[in-house]
Amino acid sequence: MIQVRGLTKRYGGVLAVDGLDFDVEPGKVTGFLGPNGAGKSTTMRMMLGLDRPTSGTALIKGRPFGAFAEPLREVGALLDPVAVHSGRSGRNHLRVAARTNGIPPRRVEQVIEQVGLGGAARRRIRTYSLGMRQRLGIAAALLGDPGVVLFDEPINGLDVDGVLWIRALLRRLADEGRTVLVSSHLMSEMQQTADRLVVIGRGRLIADTTTGELIRGLGQRRVRVRTSEPESFLAALERHGLAAARIGAGELQVQDATAAAVGNLAHASRIPLHHLSEVEQSLEDAYLGLTGASVEYGAGAAEPAHATTGSSS
Amino acid sequence: MTVQPTVPVLAAPAERISTARLLARTGTAEWVRLWTVRTPWWFLAAAAVFMVGLGALLGLEAAADPVSLQGEPAWQTAQSLAVPAQFALIALALTAVTSDYATGGIVPTLQWTPRRPVLYAARVLTAVGAAAGLGILLALASAAAAFATAGSALVLPLDGGLEMAATTAFVFATGAGLAVGLGFLLRNTAAALVSVFLLLLLLPVVLPLLGYDWLATAADLLPGTGMLQLLLGGVGYQGVTEASAVMTLLAWSAGALLLGWLRFRSGR
Numbered sequence: 001m002i003q004v005r006g007l008t009k010r011y012g013g014v015l016a017v018d019g020l021d022f023d024v025e026p027g028k029v030t031g032f033l034g035p036n037g038a039g040k041s042t043t044m045r046m047m048l049g050l051d052r053p054t055s056g057t058a059l060i061k062g063r064p065f066g067a068f069a070e071p072l073r074e075v076g077a078l079l080d081p082v083a084v085h086s087g088r089s090g091r092n093h094l095r096v097a098a099r100t101n102g103i104p105p106r107r108v109e110q111v112i113e114q115v116g117l118g119g120a121a122r123r124r125i126r127t128y129s130l131g132m133r134q135r136l137g138i139a140a141a142l143l144g145d146p147g148v149v150l151f152d153e154p155i156n157g158l159d160v161d162g163v164l165w166i167r168a169l170l171r172r173l174a175d176e177g178r179t180v181l182v183s184s185h186l187m188s189e190m191q192q193t194a195d196r197l198v199v200i201g202r203g204r205l206i207a208d209t210t211t212g213e214l215i216r217g218l219g220q221r222r223v224r225v226r227t228s229e230p231e232s233f234l235a236a237l238e239r240h241g242l243a244a245a246r247i248g249a250g251e252l253q254v255q256d257a258t259a260a261a262v263g264n265l266a267h268a269s270r271i272p273l274h275h276l277s278e279v280e281q282s283l284e285d286a287y288l289g290l291t292g293a294s295v296e297y298g299a300g301a302a303e304p305a306h307a308t309t310g311s312s313s
Numbered sequence: 314m315t316v317q318p319t320v321p322v323l324a325a326p327a328e329r330i331s332t333a334r335l336l337a338r339t340g341t342a343e344w345v346r347l348w349t350v351r352t353p354w355w356f357l358a359a360a361a362v363f364m365v366g367l368g369a370l371l372g373l374e375a376a377a378d379p380v381s382l383q384g385e386p387a388w389q390t391a392q393s394l395a396v397p398a399q400f401a402l403i404a405l406a407l408t409a410v411t412s413d414y415a416t417g418g419i420v421p422t423l424q425w426t427p428r429r430p431v432l433y434a435a436r437v438l439t440a441v442g443a444a445a446g447l448g449i450l451l452a453l454a455s456a457a458a459a460f461a462t463a464g465s466a467l468v469l470p471l472d473g474g475l476e477m478a479a480t481t482a483f484v485f486a487t488g489a490g491l492a493v494g495l496g497f498l499l500r501n502t503a504a505a506l507v508s509v510f511l512l513l514l515l516l517p518v519v520l521p522l523l524g525y526d527w528l529a530t531a532a533d534l535l536p537g538t539g540m541l542q543l544l545l546g547g548v549g550y551q552g553v554t555e556a557s558a559v560m561t562l563l564a565w566s567a568g569a570l571l572l573g574w575l576r577f578r579s580g581r
Contacts (some may be wrong), residue, residue, distance in 0.1 A: 051580075092349035097342075
């Protein structure tokens with residue numbers, strides 16, 4: 001369990017993180033989303049004691065990170081996969097980490113195999129691809145078999161096989177009851193992986209909810225129709241207060257409507273339809289709606305509270 | 314690719330660990346960290362080749378001119394060679410600190426050991442200990458090489474050896490402490506190395522030559538003057554006693570380590 005309460009970080013006149021409140025629960029994959037500069041990395045760094053909060057707290061299992069006697073055995077984190085000495089071998093990098101927390105050497109070999117670096121562990125890290133460095137960072141995070149894991153953009157640089165692997169790994173870690181917080185800018189990936197989402201913008205909490213609720217709650221329902229009389233149907237839609245636009249020859253997209261309502265209207269207007277379907281909402285749509293609003297209103301403006309359904313927000 | 318099971322494989326983490334045990338763990342990790350990259354080995358090789366190689370050559374020179382050097386202790390040869398050779402070991406200690414900033418490795422380092430006083434102490438003790446310990450070993454090897462090639466021209470008295478070892482260890486330790494402190498303060502290898510070179514060698518030699526009494530007095534307060542006094546026996550530094558040299562080196566080393574700690578404590 002991670003508890004963030006009133007977490008604030010100010011760099012001179014810049015408010016990087018502004019009174020964040022949220023929980024990250026065990027047994028779930030929690031996605032941490034926000035535009036560039038939203039304060040995600042700063043928040044994660046404060047969770048790990050790398051930056052001091054201006055005010056507020058970020059507690060892991062009820063304690064600040066620095067209070068753990070053996071932190072690697074409580075919290076595993078991957079922040080920046082290239083932030084390692086590239087002249088050291090992957091195995092020696094992990095050996096150093098293991099020594100600091102009294103972890104037996106056999107565990108180093110286990111995590112090397114677990115992340116699929118068995119054939120490269122003796123090589124210097126400078127010969128690793130970005131994806132291999134990601135795997136090494138994940139190996140270090142898993143080294144102490146921790147109950148809490150934090151991954152900052154773990155999919156960067158991974159090939160398809162690697163993406164599938166980390167997707168399964170995150171799910172398995174959560175299913176084992178661990179607390180999993182993962183930041184990513186890949187909405188499609190988060191939609192497939194995350195159970196909950198914490199969305200921030202300009203350092204402020206925008207949404208703390210399940211992935212499904214976020215998509216359903218913020219994505220506008222849209223309906224796509226194809227007809228031989230697009231102009232007539234556009235006029236009919238406008239008369240009934242529905243916004244629509246032409247998106248192709250004979251094809252319209254109707255905003256904030258259901259397929260049933262649009263179908264009934266076509267029937268009542270005696271306009272033949274060749275196609276009628278609801279457009280599936282995506283997390284990307286919802287995310288852009290949320291963060292776009294955040295930028296539009298700026299820091300200090302009212303937040304879209306209807307999206308915030310989590311217990312802590 | 315399959316995902317391996319990640320069921321618990323380790324015993325439960327300890328709730329509390331004594332500071333001494335934590336320091337020992339971190340110190341061991343720092344030792345592994347130091348010697349698992351190539352750079353320290355290059356510095357060590359450079360210092361070894363210089364001290365042992367030149368020690369042997371100076372021994373040969375003594376053998377060729379047995380009259381003027383007859384009965385001189387080989388320890389003195391080693392101490393003289395330690396003046397330039399110390400910079401290789403000081404650089405070794407310095408890069409133990411600055412490489413973590415250059416590579417970004419300080420981020421995982423602080424994740425693994427978030428207790429900064431422990432990490433600082435372990436890193437300082439490891440780097441300074443390595444420089445001092447290797448300094449003693451290389452000085453002994455250098456003296457032995459000089460003695461071996463000098464025939465009967467040089468001597469190797471035991472009591473002089475102990476004094477040489479103690480002096481070399483102190484000078485290397487304080488020089489490394491100065492470098493490590495500056496490394497933590499400046500977080501940059503080149504800047505810290507240039508500063509150390511100025512303070513330990515260039516300024517103590519150059520300032521007295523400029524003809525101003527106050528500059529000569531200022532030079533007496535520099536760590537390099539103390540170092541030269543202790544290793545070379547006060548050549549050109551009549552105003553500096555052995556005791557004042559010791560105090561000067563201690564003060565500079567402790568001051569640099571204090572400043573380094575204040576910077577390290579305040580942020581990553």
